[in-house]
Amino acid sequence: MDNKEISQAVISRLPRYFRYLGELKNEGIERISSQELSDIMKVTASQIRQDFNNFGGFGQQGYGYKVEYLYEEIGRILGLDKTHNLIIIGAGNLGQALANYMNFERRGFLFQGIFDNNPKLFGTRIRNMVVRPMEEMESFIKENKIDIAVLTIPKASALAVAERLVKCGIKGIWNFAHVDLNVPDKIQVENVHLSDSLMKLIYNVNSVDDEWE
Amino acid sequence: MDNKEISQAVISRLPRYFRYLGELKNEGIERISSQELSDIMKVTASQIRQDFNNFGGFGQQGYGYKVEYLYEEIGRILGLDKTHNLIIIGAGNLGQALANYMNFERRGFLFQGIFDNNPKLFGTRIRNMVVRPMEEMESFIKENKIDIAVLTIPKASALAVAERLVKCGIKGIWNFAHVDLNVPDKIQVENVHLSDSLMKLIYNVNSVDDEWE
Numbered sequence: 069m070d071n072k073e074i075s076q077a078v079i080s081r082l083p084r085y086f087r088y089l090g091e092l093k094n095e096g097i098e099r100i101s102s103q104e105l106s107d108i109m110k111v112t113a114s115q116i117r118q119d120f121n122n123f124g125g126f127g128q129q130g131y132g133y134k135v136e137y138l139y140e141e142i143g144r145i146l147g148l149d150k151t152h153n154l155i156i157i158g159a160g161n162l163g164q165a166l167a168n169y170m171n172f173e174r175r176g177f178l179f180q181g182i183f184d185n186n187p188k189l190f191g192t193r194i195r196n197m198v199v200r201p202m203e204e205m206e207s208f209i210k211e212n213k214i215d216i217a218v219l220t221i222p223k224a225s226a227l228a229v230a231e232r233l234v235k236c237g238i239k240g241i242w243n244f245a246h247v248d249l250n251v252p253d254k255i256q257v258e259n260v261h262l263s264d265s266l267m268k269l270i271y272n273v274n275s276v277d278d279e280w281e
Numbered sequence: 282m283d284n285k286e287i288s289q290a291v292i293s294r295l296p297r298y299f300r301y302l303g304e305l306k307n308e309g310i311e312r313i314s315s316q317e318l319s320d321i322m323k324v325t326a327s328q329i330r331q332d333f334n335n336f337g338g339f340g341q342q343g344y345g346y347k348v349e350y351l352y353e354e355i356g357r358i359l360g361l362d363k364t365h366n367l368i369i370i371g372a373g374n375l376g377q378a379l380a381n382y383m384n385f386e387r388r389g390f391l392f393q394g395i396f397d398n399n400p401k402l403f404g405t406r407i408r409n410m411v412v413r414p415m416e417e418m419e420s421f422i423k424e425n426k427i428d429i430a431v432l433t434i435p436k437a438s439a440l441a442v443a444e445r446l447v448k449c450g451i452k453g454i455w456n457f458a459h460v461d462l463n464v465p466d467k468i469q470v471e472n473v474h475l476s477d478s479l480m481k482l483i484y485n486v487n488s489v490d491d492e493w494e
Contacts, residue, residue: 076481079481079484079485080477080481082480082481082484083474083476083477083478083480083481084461084474084477086480087459087474087476087477109461110461145484146480146483146484147483147484147486147487148480148483150487152483152486160378161374161377161378161381161382162375162378162382164374164378165373165374165375165377165378166475168374169374169375169475171459171476172476172479175476175479175480177479177483215486216482216483216486239486239489240482240483240485240486242478242479242482246300246384248297248322248323254489256482256485256486256489257482258478258479258481258482258485260473260475260478261296261297261300262379262382262473263296263300263384263385263388264293264296264297264300265296265455265471265473266385266388266390266455266471267295267296267299267359267361267388268289268292268293268295268296268471269429269453269455269469269470269471270359270360270361270365270390270429270453271292271295271358271359271360272292272453272469272471273360273365273428273429273452273453273469274360274363276452276467276469
């Protein structure tokens with residue numbers, strides 16, 4: 069199976085399928101048709117079938133999908149059957165919030181270290197980590213087989229840090245800095261631009277206002 | 282201009298245009314062609330022109346766009362020329378991180394209150410707010426003309442809180458709870474599902490791994 073052929077739009081939808089299937093599994097539901105899944109997820113049944121066909125279909129038409137099997141297959145496709153080592157760059161409120169988010173660990177996302185450039189924070193304990201100075205970042209990444217860096221630093225320093233991360237062979241960057249990173253194509257970047265998301269919400273709220281006036 | 286006709290995909294791109302134009306403006310750049318904007322934003326010039334045509338075009342073909350004018354127009358379209366009153370539901374790490382994010386205020390997003398159901402937190406000061414009990418939420422929303430609620434609570438309580446928010450006339454919900462809310466269409470919801478975003482990153486990192494093996 070050549071993953072490269074699968075569009076980012078499909079991949080973006082996989083975690084949501086995974087989440088709904090996890091809930092169905094917890095409710096003890098064994099089988100579900102694409103139509104039933106469509107009703108609860110509010111996407112069309114044809115979209116669901118098309119998405120699943122990217123991965124071989126997962127089930128027989130007319131018999132519905134086996135919930136647990138589908139849950140595990142999608143988890144496997146997402147790579148949740150492996151563990152990944154992460155570091156957080158930036159020990160501010162957001163970095164701390166992510167460090168303390170228990171569910172990540174359950175999915176195999178292991179936060180191994182947290183870094184900051186504020187000397188006042190060095191040695192502070194956040195969950196099971198101590199805040200380390202940025203100078204130690206490169207050696208830490210190599211020694212601890214870190215795959216992924218989470219950037220929760222201001223945009224002014226994000227580009228320079230991203231460059232350092234690329235040089236020491238990081239594979240993915242989860243970017244919360246409010247800037248688009250300029251990294252080689254083989255480095256995967258997933259942006260969470262919180263301001264952009266809030267602006268979109270505000271736009272939609274204003275549009276409804278206009279409509280009702 | 283009928284905003285309803287504009288697709289969510291276009292609207293999703295507006296904050297990014299706004300961000301780049303703000304940077305160009307800060308650098309003192311007065312005019313930019315769609316081709317130059319295309320180069321720095323890494324989207325096609327034709328996409329840029331198509332997006333802008335949704336709002337009347339903003340400039341004359343061949344002369345380029347006036348940066349400051351375009352910045353201000355997109356800001357106006359996004360509703361950033363108005364202020365909005367927000368509350369945060371959930372005074373945990375993430376709620377605190379958002380409360381302390383200074384840039385939101387600069388954009389007219391004013392956090393007026395923060396709520397939690399943990400009595401130990403009541404009265405704690407977070408920035409310029411004190412943590413209030415959930416019982417006070419409805420009256421606070423009415424008295425302070427709150428438009429938007431930010432949900433940073435676990436998914437188990439998110440659905441019930443969303444229902445209460447709908448009943449007291451909230452217009453938009455910025456949802457960080459790891460669940461899709463079931464609210465009437467006229468309530469705008471913008472989801473930030475952090476786990477989904479991280480899973481997508483992991484998938485892409487794994488795919489590149491496969492490719493290079």
